[in-house]
Amino acid sequence: MQIFDLEDRGLRALNQTLHDQANDTNQTSWEIINPRGSHAIAVGLDAPIEVKIKGSTGYYCGGMNKQADILVEGSVGPGVAENMMSGTVVIEGDASQYAGATGRGGLLVIKGNASSRCGISMKGINIVVHGNIGHMSAFMAQSGNLVVLGDAGDALGDSLYEAQLFVRGTVKSLGADCVKKEMRAEHIALLQNLLDMAGADASPKEFTRYGSARQLYHFDIDNTGAY
Amino acid sequence: MCGIVGLFLKDQSLQPQLGSLLSDMLVTMSDRGPDSAGIAIYSGDGEFRSSATKLTLQSNAPDKDFVDLAADIKAEVETNQSKISLTIKDTHAVLTVPADMVDEVRTVLTKLRPNVRVMSVGEAIEIYKEVGLPRSVADRFAVSQMSGTHGIGHTRMATESAVTTMGAHPFSTGADQCLVHNGSLSNHNSLRRKLIRNGVHFETDNDTEVAAAYLTHSMQKGASLGEALESGLDDLDGFYTFVVGTRDGFGVVRDPIACKPAVMAETDQYVAFGSEYRALVNLPGIDVAHIWEPEPATVYFWTH
Incomplete structure (x- = not known):
């Protein structure tokens, strides 16, 4: 295992070192010590490596991740795994605003709570939050799945496209065009798989599915009075 | 952006370190706002x-x-x-x-x-603020040598008014009161006109001064700080994370959208606020502190 002291060597050296790992690197396991809330840790990775961050991070940890498996042994600031393409990002603590925003693939697991705008504009990523999520989560979410074992805040799924939302607890309020939907067999299977991948001990049957009512997709002449 | 830090000490033995802890926290936030910086320190010897x-x-x-x-x-x-x-x-x-x-x-x-x-x-309050980076402001006023019970610091990226000493935060509009702000208010001009009609005096064109004066004015009319902050949620339009100080208290409130960042930490020794977790990493016992993000539209307040 390679140990990288961020305080000693700095952020540019860290990300360059991680970027330099090719698909066939022998150095597949990395541990980053002294993150101390720094921004942009392990951003833009594109290799099948494991990166463990020993502490809490600031903005944009694991952003644009491809292939890598990133574990944060702490909490993360705003924009964790923003625009992730593939791989996994696992947070042992809490996540701040817009976790997994615009993510296109891969799996983001937050073992604590996520705050506002979790999964905003998600485009294919799977997000599993063991705790609660804040307001305006999954705003304009286009595809992928957001799974919440706890409760959701105000305006869940506002202006939602085709992302699927599964919430076990309560939803404070639904956003425009987001509605409760039935859980069919395929949703139970999909959710079971996501829960298994995220190491979450919960039964899919306890969840409610939410999705788009598809009323805001196109301009509707009857709505002109609202503008 | 702007950066905010705050530290409210529960443990009296930390009081001699208040200035040094707070100025280190503020320096960490320098890249959130390079225009000007300021600090409010509440010091004092209790009863007398x-x-x-x-x-x-x-x-x-x-x-x-x-x-x-x-x-x-x-x-x-x-x-x-x-x-x-x-x-x-x-x-x-x-x-x-x-x-x-x-x-x-x-x-x-x-x-x-x-x-x-x-x-x-x-x-109890003393405010030191000037144009420049937090490091230079803290050094000019020897903030790190100051002791106290609680303090608030701010580093500014100006949006709503000029970069001047008087435009720097904290703003104090009443005895032992101060307020710092990350964000921008959109109804500050109309609210300022309304407050001026009620006899409130303003020093600047700054939006934050309006928020500070609004709270002071509400309290002069009999509201507690908590009540003033609650009514502020209705009357102040825009983006804000506010940290406020009073003679023996320390409060935090964020607007309902809560875009402007805020992290808090609490131990038996202190309550601390930072725009980012980075600001808190050098505090004693931070590894075992309770750390959380304040909820939107929720008033938090601690008193000695």
């Missing part, structure tokens, strides 16, 4: 401080304005000359006067030194 009031003064020509100021004031007032003192710190000075002579001294001060500005008035 109520007999004296501190006025933090600021001058662009301290060599001229502060020299002989104490003597000139003493010559103008009728009594208690021996209880008036002045401590000069760079462009700022702390004028200590008996609590019942504040109005008299302020009248004299305006007459003697019309260009000197009063940054804060109170039993």
